[in-house]
Amino acid sequence: MPDDLNWAIGGEAGDGIDSTGKIFAQALSRAGRHVYTSKDFASRIRGGYTAYKIRSSVDRVESVVDRLDILIALTERTIDENMDELHEGSVIIYDGERTTMQDVEIPEGMIGLDVPLKSLAEDAGGAIMRNVVALGVACEVSDFPIENLDSALEKRFKDKGQAIVDNNSKAARLGQEYAAEQFDYDYGYSMETTDNDYVLLNGDEAIGMGAIAAGCRFYAGYPITPATDVMEYLTGRIDQFGGTVVQAEDELAAINLALGAARAGARSMTATSGPGIDLMTETFGLVATSETPMVICDVMRAGPSTGMPTKQEQGDLDMLVYGGHGEIERMVVGPTSVAECFWKTVEAFNLAEKYQLPVFLVSDLSLAVTEQTFPPETFDMDEVEIERGNVVDEAEIDSWLDEQGRFQPHFPAADGISPRALPGTTDGAHMTTGLEHDANGRRTEDEEIRVEQVEKRSQKFETAREREDWDYREFGDPGAETLVLSWGSNEGPMREALDFLAEDGIDVRFISVPYLLPRPDLSEEIAAAETTIVVECNANGQFADLIEHDVLERVERINKFTGVRFKADELAEEIRRLVEPQEVAQ
Amino acid sequence: MSSDIRFTDFKSDKQPTWCPGCGDFGTMNGMMKALAETGNDPDNTFVVAGIGCSGKIGTYMHSYALHGVHGRALPVGIGVKLANPDLEVMVAGGDGDGYSIGAGHFIHAVRRNVDMSYVVMDNRIYGLTKGQASPTSREDFETSTSPEGTHMSPVNPLALALASGASFVAQTFSSDSQRHTEVVKEAIEHDGFGLVNVYSPCVTFNDVDTYDYFRDAIVDVSETDHDSNDKDAARDLITDGSTEYVGVLYRDEASVPYEEREGIEGSMADIPDGAPEDAMDLVREFY
Numbered sequence: 001m002p003d004d005l006n007w008a009i010g011g012e013a014g015d016g017i018d019s020t021g022k023i024f025a026q027a028l029s030r031a032g033r034h035v036y037t038s039k040d041f042a043s044r045i046r047g048g049y050t051a052y053k054i055r056s057s058v059d060r061v062e063s064v065v066d067r068l069d070i071l072i073a074l075t076e077r078t079i080d081e082n083m084d085e086l087h088e089g090s091v092i093i094y095d096g097e098r099t100t101m102q103d104v105e106i107p108e109g110m111i112g113l114d115v116p117l118k119s120l121a122e123d124a125g126g127a128i129m130r131n132v133v134a135l136g137v138a139c140e141v142s143d144f145p146i147e148n149l150d151s152a153l154e155k156r157f158k159d160k161g162q163a164i165v166d167n168n169s170k171a172a173r174l175g176q177e178y179a180a181e182q183f184d185y186d187y188g189y190s191m192e193t194t195d196n197d198y199v200l201l202n203g204d205e206a207i208g209m210g211a212i213a214a215g216c217r218f219y220a221g222y223p224i225t226p227a228t229d230v231m232e233y234l235t236g237r238i239d240q241f242g243g244t245v246v247q248a249e250d251e252l253a254a255i256n257l258a259l260g261a262a263r264a265g266a267r268s269m270t271a272t273s274g275p276g277i278d279l280m281t282e283t284f285g286l287v288a289t290s291e292t293p294m295v296i297c298d299v300m301r302a303g304p305s306t307g308m309p310t311k312q313e314q315g316d317l318d319m320l321v322y323g324g325h326g327e328i329e330r331m332v333v334g335p336t337s338v339a340e341c342f343w344k345t346v347e348a349f350n351l352a353e354k355y356q357l358p359v360f361l362v363s364d365l366s367l368a369v370t371e372q373t374f375p376p377e378t379f380d381m382d383e384v385e386i387e388r389g390n391v392v393d394e395a396e397i398d399s400w401l402d403e404q405g406r407f408q409p410h411f412p413a414a415d416g417i418s419p420r421a422l423p424g425t426t427d428g429a430h431m432t433t434g435l436e437h438d439a440n441g442r443r444t445e446d447e448e449i450r451v452e453q454v455e456k457r458s459q460k461f462e463t464a465r466e467r468e469d470w471d472y473r474e475f476g477d478p479g480a481e482t483l484v485l486s487w488g489s490n491e492g493p494m495r496e497a498l499d500f501l502a503e504d505g506i507d508v509r510f511i512s513v514p515y516l517l518p519r520p521d522l523s524e525e526i527a528a529a530e531t532t533i534v535v536e537c538n539a540n541g542q543f544a545d546l547i548e549h550d551v552l553e554r555v556e557r558i559n560k561f562t563g564v565r566f567k568a569d570e571l572a573e574e575i576r577r578l579v580e581p582q583e584v585a586q
Numbered sequence: 587m588s589s590d591i592r593f594t595d596f597k598s599d600k601q602p603t604w605c606p607g608c609g610d611f612g613t614m615n616g617m618m619k620a621l622a623e624t625g626n627d628p629d630n631t632f633v634v635a636g637i638g639c640s641g642k643i644g645t646y647m648h649s650y651a652l653h654g655v656h657g658r659a660l661p662v663g664i665g666v667k668l669a670n671p672d673l674e675v676m677v678a679g680g681d682g683d684g685y686s687i688g689a690g691h692f693i694h695a696v697r698r699n700v701d702m703s704y705v706v707m708d709n710r711i712y713g714l715t716k717g718q719a720s721p722t723s724r725e726d727f728e729t730s731t732s733p734e735g736t737h738m739s740p741v742n743p744l745a746l747a748l749a750s751g752a753s754f755v756a757q758t759f760s761s762d763s764q765r766h767t768e769v770v771k772e773a774i775e776h777d778g779f780g781l782v783n784v785y786s787p788c789v790t791f792n793d794v795d796t797y798d799y800f801r802d803a804i805v806d807v808s809e810t811d812h813d814s815n816d817k818d819a820a821r822d823l824i825t826d827g828s829t830e831y832v833g834v835l836y837r838d839e840a841s842v843p844y845e846e847r848e849g850i851e852g853s854m855a856d857i858p859d860g861a862p863e864d865a866m867d868l869v870r871e872f873y
Contacts, residue, residue, distance in 0.1 A: 030873075199872035209868050215857035218669050220661075241862050244668055244850055249694040253661040256654065260665020263652050264632070264673065265855030268665070286655050379869045384861035404599065422855050423650040423666070423673050429628040431598075431644045431651035442600060442645055443653075 003057055005142060005189055006067050009131065010051035010081065011074025013041065019156065020072075020131035021052025022371065024138065025200060026152035028056045029373045031145065032194030036061040036492070037371040038565070040081070041310050049077050058192050062337075062492035063568035069189065070141055072134045076104050086110060091187060093137050095130065111185055113137060115178055124171035132168050136175025144191035146176055199376050203341040203367030203489075204271075206379075207297060208233030210345030211269055213384045216295070217243030218268040220257035222250055222276060225309050226368040227299040230271040251276035255283045255296065262287075262294045263432075265391075265422035267349050271297035271361075274316050275306065277323070284324035284358060286434040288457070290441075291410060291418060293352035293389070295345070297361040299368045300488075302563050311563030312365045314488050317542040320360045321517050329457045331355070331464070332516040334362040336473060336491035338372040339379070344514060346384055354389040355464045356420065357457075362516065364537070366489035366565040392419040394426050401427065408439040412452050416459030465518045472520050473512040480507040482579050483529035485522070485555075487513050487543050489565060490535050496568030497575065504572075506579055516543070523551050533558055533578055537565065593622040596631070598648040604639060605713075609786030609797075612760035613707050614643055617676065620770035621649075626674045633676050634663040636683030639714050639788075640707040643678045657688030660695040660704065667700050670853040671845050674774065675702040682712055685721040685741045692743075696750040696779055701843035703773040703780040706743065707760070709788035710795045717791035727794060743783050744824045744835060748817070753778040753841035755820065756834045759800050760786040765808075765832065772834055778841035785830065800830060807833035815839060 009020050018039070025035045033056045040051040053068070055061050068085035071078065072093045079092060086092070088109035094101050096114035106112030115137050117130035124133070132153070139146045153168045201209070208230045211219065219238060221231045235245045243266075248254035254270045261268040272280065277298050287294050298320060302313035320332045331351055335344040341363055352359040392400055400419040402408055407430040411418045418439075421428025432441035438449050473491065476484075476498045486494055491512040501508050509529065513519060526532045526547075533556040534544035541557045548555055558574045560566055596618035604610050621631055631649040635641045637656035644651035650673070654662050663677040684692050684706045695704070711729070712718040718731040722743065726735040747755050754776040758766040766784065773780025785800050812835070813819055820836035823829075 197873065199869055201872045205872070212868060213861040213865050215862075217854035217857065218665065220665065237868070239849070240864075242852070243854055244848055246664075246668065248661065249690055252658060253691055253694065256658040256661035257665040257668075259654070260634070260652070260662035260667075261669035261854065262665075263650075263662070264666045264669035265853065266669035267854075267857065268669065283655055283658065290652060376866075376869050376873075381861035381865040381869070384865070386857065386859050423632050423670060424630055424853070426629050429631075429648060429650050431633075431647075431649075431653060433644065433653035434655055435653065442598075 003059070004055055004061060005057070005069050005191060006053070006055050006065065007070045007138065007142070008051050008053040008068055008082065009072040009074070009134070010040070010049065010078030013048050013050045015074050016131050017050050017052050020135065021054065023132070023149070023152045023156050024135055025054050025371050026155060027148040028054065029198045029200040030151050031148040031191070032196040032198065033058055033191065034061050034198065035200060035371065035373045036063065038064045039369045049075070049081055051078065051081070056191070058194055063496045064565070065569050066567050070138055072131070072138065076101060079104065083107070089188065091141050093134050093141070111187070113141070113179060113183055115175065117175070120174040120178060121171050124174055125167035129168055129171040132171040133175035136172035137179045139172070140176045140179040141187050142189040142191045145193060146172060148193070197376060198373035199379070200371050200373050201338065202229065202369060202371045203335070203338045203363055204229030204299065205233045206338050206341035207271065207345050207361070207363065208237070209379065210342040211349070212238055212241055213342070213381055214267060214346040214349040215386050216267040216269050216349060217241065218258060218261035218266040219243070219270065220246040220248050220254040220261070221270050221272060222248050222254050224273045224276050226301055226365045227271045227273050227276070227297065229368060230297065230299070251279040252282060255280040258294055259283060259287055259292055262292045263423070267353070269295040269297060271299060273299050273301045274303045277316060277319060281319070281323045284330065285326055285328050287358040288328045288330060289434055289436070290432040291356040291457070293356050294358050295348045295352055295361055296358055297363065300362065300364040308563045312537055312565045313561060313563065314364050314537040315542070316362065317516060320362055321546070329461045330358045330360060331518065332360045332362055334487050334514055334516050335367065336488060336512045336514050338367055338370060339374055340514060341367055342379055350385070350387045351464065351468070354387055355417065355460050356389065357460065362488070364488045390417050390419050392421055397421060397425060397427050402440065406430070406440050409441045410437060410453060410456070411439045412456040415463040416456045417463065461518070470515045470518055470520045473514065474510065475512065476510040477507040478509055480509040481530035482506070482508045482575070483525060483532045484508055484510045484535055484575065485513060485532065485547060486535040487516060490537065493566040493568040493571050494535060497572035500569055500572035501575060504576065506576060508575065516546070519546070521550065522547065526551050526553060526555070531556060531579060533575060535566070535571065537561060591622050591627045593619040596621055596628055596647050596649060598646055600645050602646045603642065605790045607789040608639070609709060609760035609784070609788070610639060610643070610707050612763055612766065613705065613784045613786045614646060616760070616763055616766040616770050617678065617705055618647060619767045620774055621674065621676065623767070624771055624774045630672065631674045631676065632666045633678060634659045634666065636679035636688065638680040638683050638712070640678055640680035640683065657683055657686070658691065659683060660688060660691040663702055664695060664698060664700050667702050668845055668850055670855060671701070671850060672853060676774070677702060677704045679706055681706060681708040681710060681720045681722045685743055689721070689741070693746065693750045696747050696752045696781070698844045699751070699753050699778040699841060700845060701778055703770065703782065705770060705782045705784060707786035708743070708783050709786050709792055711788045711792040713788045713791050724794065742824065747781050748821055748824060748836060752781060752836065753838040754780040754834070755824070755836040756781065757783045757832045758785070759804055759832055760784050761797055761800070765806065769834060776837065776841065778838070778843050803830040804832050805829050807831050807835060
């Protein structure tokens, strides 16, 4: 278990919580410490409680836990909101001079540090830097070398000029010195540093970076939490590689823009969240029957309807697997960590082009907003391979023309994979349509051709099932009687839960499944286990349903749908509860 | 681009299933002629069609083409053009596709002003579903779904376009093949989004907006002293309401297409076999 420190800053939206948290996370990362962050936020621009939380250790951290060691509280509510996580000895940094904070009562056993954040910030050059003063205090409390903060401040403010950087640096020191002089507690925290270099990024950024690496050159989208970061990441970056980002008028347009670009031969994607997926569903069938390679990313949030837009949920799986009228061949790939957001995006583009179908890349709010540290070589660009499938050029096109010399974009090849001629290719002109069509892409209602085309599209999927590696990620004890299955962001907390469980002598085999459709056949693994538990963030157990359907056997379920991701210790407790009664019975 | 392209090269071997006498025959012939006469060939042309009688056009023409879902032809066309500006993109649709289910996209496609043409076969009726009111149907037009008239004022597509910042607004009559072809050519050659609303009569379900009606009602602005660079004059004609004007009503000579303003150059289809050369810089940004 990592020797970790849990830190948070909380206040009202508009208080600069996010950027302050990011600066501290960056400082920790610069100091060679691992970081895993989470956010509590509301869907509003100003007002409402919001917090940025960091768990940090010299070892890898993959989850948040139910423990908070240092809290910068800009409002009284911040303390109330975190009461369950605060513990004896927790340090609460606040500004008692702030009118709303004058009557704050520090809970019994905790250490309250009343620091005139605003006044000290003014001394350094402006009240706006009060959060940075608090960061200086946090450095003192956690025995963290403040120089690391300087480099994070430099990165954050260098565009605003050296004077701003220097003022911030001074503000941090004023905070640190104040804490050193005014308080004499033994906090007991020590933030060890290392020489390791880490990069710090979130899941949406990893998806965006993966898209560029994979050769995606066209992105169309409509802003929506929590997928907007993908679009913002690509904006200004994809252009440097000859691509473009189009902000569409709605998601109906976004998916059709991306479809047009894909027909023109570009690697193209759109990203959205549940409400956008609802609109895009209209076009799923067209993408599939026109056999257009496309990546459609769904960064899930809590539904249904507007639901809880800034909260975690994995409620769209059924929609992605089954959504749309008629029978639609598609793939669903779900990264299970921030780093995998990068790699699965690359893979999604390859799958889309090799099999000429829509690939849904399903991520979730937890992955999207979590900033996590990685050694840079985690994203080794030399490892990126591009496979474009059966694109035919002018030299090859003759062999794909019919007797009348017409190109056959839906030629019923034995493996189901037809040739693609990109517009501009001589003699390749062809149409395609959402109507059932023949090999030439022209409308037909001929029974034989209908059957041939349906079977061809389904054969393509079978070919993919056979040719590709649909492997899962495995952790824990491979011989354990208890098997836990999960998808998406639950991998992180579950990996850490394994450590908690091992401490209690409970061995668990954990399989994290990144492919939802097609997905690995888990019959043998489930047969070998005494108990199979499926962990997911939804109420109905959508992934558990798929697993039961696959293996024709009931599984245990752990579902969380509070809007908050699993925490490692909480998840360990849930598993312990399911497993222990059986052990007693034996 | 070959110079010996004839308009019949844009014809597919499928025979249209439109009703005999349908305005769409003339509309399509003019599109094919205009494409050929502006130096395009089927291999560098992308036609996007919507749903409805007009949507069948992709099937009867020969080029790269997509027949998409109802109302979304414009976003598809924009996607094609931005991903490969070297292609000639023409979007075709009907009044229902463009001004009802796709009305939202129409406004934004006009605003975006991508260099492409949009030919709308406007027959003021839903033909393929056998005669219901369309967004351009007259207020007192009686149909199976509006037995006492629509009780709504019709959409004025040209006014809508002008209000959305259009850079090229034109109208034609499918029956006047030569003028229709000329105007579509101008739309193609215009640097930006070229709207051509075509009076394309439905001989089966619309007994009001007929060939005879249009023949009597239309006035070709090229035969008047109308200055198509004059936006105010164009607005007056378009909102006049008493006359059916054809020809180029408005043209912004200074129009710069969106893709040019965005600095998009060349096809996005060509990518390296691996990650781009400088991709590791993207990782380093996260230090």
